[in-house]
Amino acid sequence: MSDWRVAVVGATGAVGRNMIRTLEERSFPLADLRLLASARTAGSKVSTRWGDVLVEDLADADPAGIDIALFSAGGDRSRAYAPVYVTAGAVVIDNSSAFRQMPDVPLVVAGVNDHAIAGHRGIVANPNCTTMALMMGVAPLHRAAGLVKLVATSYQSVSGAGQRGMDELVRQNESLAKDLEALAAGGWTDPGGDLFPRPIGWNVIPHAGNLDDSGYTDEEWKLVNETRKILEAAAILVEPTCVRVPVMVGHAVAASMHFERPLAVEEALQLLERTAGVEVWTERAPTPLDCAGRDEVLVGRVRPTLGETGGINLWAVGDNLRKGAALNAVQIAELLS
Numbered sequence: 532m533s534d535w536r537v538a539v540v541g542a543t544g545a546v547g548r549n550m551i552r553t554l555e556e557r558s559f560p561l562a563d564l565r566l567l568a569s570a571r572t573a574g575s576k577v578s579t580r581w582g583d584v585l586v587e588d589l590a591d592a593d594p595a596g597i598d599i600a601l602f603s604a605g606g607d608r609s610r611a612y613a614p615v616y617v618t619a620g621a622v623v624i625d626n627s628s629a630f631r632q633m634p635d636v637p638l639v640v641a642g643v644n645d646h647a648i649a650g651h652r653g654i655v656a657n658p659n660c661t662t663m664a665l666m667m668g669v670a671p672l673h674r675a676a677g678l679v680k681l682v683a684t685s686y687q688s689v690s691g692a693g694q695r696g697m698d699e700l701v702r703q704n705e706s707l708a709k710d711l712e713a714l715a716a717g718g719w720t721d722p723g724g725d726l727f728p729r730p731i732g733w734n735v736i737p738h739a740g741n742l743d744d745s746g747y748t749d750e751e752w753k754l755v756n757e758t759r760k761i762l763e764a765a766a767i768l769v770e771p772t773c774v775r776v777p778v779m780v781g782h783a784v785a786a787s788m789h790f791e792r793p794l795a796v797e798e799a800l801q802l803l804e805r806t807a808g809v810e811v812w813t814e815r816a817p818t819p820l821d822c823a824g825r826d827e828v829l830v831g832r833v834r835p836t837l838g839e840t841g842g843i844n845l846w847a848v849g850d851n852l853r854k855g856a857a858l859n860a861v862q863i864a865e866l867l868s
């Protein structure tokens with residue numbers, strides 16, 4: 532593997548910071564590291580194992596000489612700048628949803644559908660963080676038995692909405708905790724907030740993402756469409772519900788699956804235990820606190836379906852900033868190199 536000139540776009544954000552950490556931890560063969568963000572943080576320096584790196588303003592940075600650009604600065608920035616970086620010679624690995632459904636853009640969960648990268652034309656998309664964790668647990672079973680129907684309910688942490696999501700949870704938790712009696716008996720004071728549609732402190736919001744006329748959110752549509760694209764199975768029936776929970780890091784999904792042929796729990800466990808990047812927990816159920824800061828997706832509560840037999844119910848939880856975003860992006864970069 533030769534050394535690569537890498538840029539992290541959105542380097543000061545929740546995902547970007549994890550990208551830098553992941554490049555460091557995996558000793559990615561770097562010839563040069565460039566960090567880009569908005570005018571707000573341009574001019575600051577980030578300490579890395581390759582030295583202190585100046586943060587450049589994406590708006591006027593020169594993309595020449597970059598081999599791989601890891602984008603995580605929001606969809607608008609990806610739409611505006613990713614094509615410019617590709618024209619300048621970079622391969623863009625994009626964390627936003629801007630290109631995920633484009634036919635000539637591979638949507639890759641490293642370890643699940645690596646082969647799809649071969650068809651890229653300059654941009655490779657990183658899947659949505661909830662779909663990513665779910666696919667790690669679903670894909671091995673799908674390959675063995677042919678997934679027909681997936682009912683998935685997500686429990687998504689606030690860091691899925693970036694640094695501002697984490698800040699809002701902390702602030703609302705503190706504000707609402709000033710009157711614990713009101714949390715139990717009613718009469719709480721709205722803590723205010725501009726990110727989530729309802730208070731997330733001490734609460735659960737039954738629709739993560741933006742609702743559309745269908746009654747589903749964009750996060751739910753991502754679960755449907757990205758599952759089908761990654762598994763290359765457009766006919767899979769997906770019933771999604773995406774819920775926002777007052778957790779800092781870690782997206783969990785409760786999944787109920789039916790297949791072309793009945794799948795026994797013993798076989799499902801064997802398949803999952805053989806899957807790199809998955810850790811099966813049988814003694815106790817994994818929680819978001821267990822997965823925070825970890826690369827593996829933790830799978831537990833693997834059990835047979837009750838109503839319609841032959842299916843599998845399971846619980847998967849993964850760090851949305853690592854496998855759900857930064858780690859997978861770096862793994863894609865490793866596959867390219």
Ligand SMILES: NC(=O)c1ccc[n+]([C@@H]2O[C@H](COP(=O)([O-])OP(=O)(O)OC[C@H]3O[C@@H](n4cnc5c(N)ncnc54)[C@H](OP(=O)(O)O)[C@@H]3O)[C@@H](O)[C@H]2O)c1
Nearest residue numbers: 541543544545546568569572603604605627691693694856
């Ligand atoms: N959080 C997750 O779990 C997750 C998972 C998968 C994918 N993603 C995607 O990754 C992207 C970033 O998410 P995040 O959670 O890291 O958000 P974040 O914490 O809010 O960070 C946003 C980053 O984008 C930069 N940025 C914002 N506006 C910019 C502009 N006009 N020009 C250049 N840079 C700009 C910010 O720079 P400043 O610091 O200078 O403002 C910051 O570095 C989003 O597309 C998100 O959908 C997030």
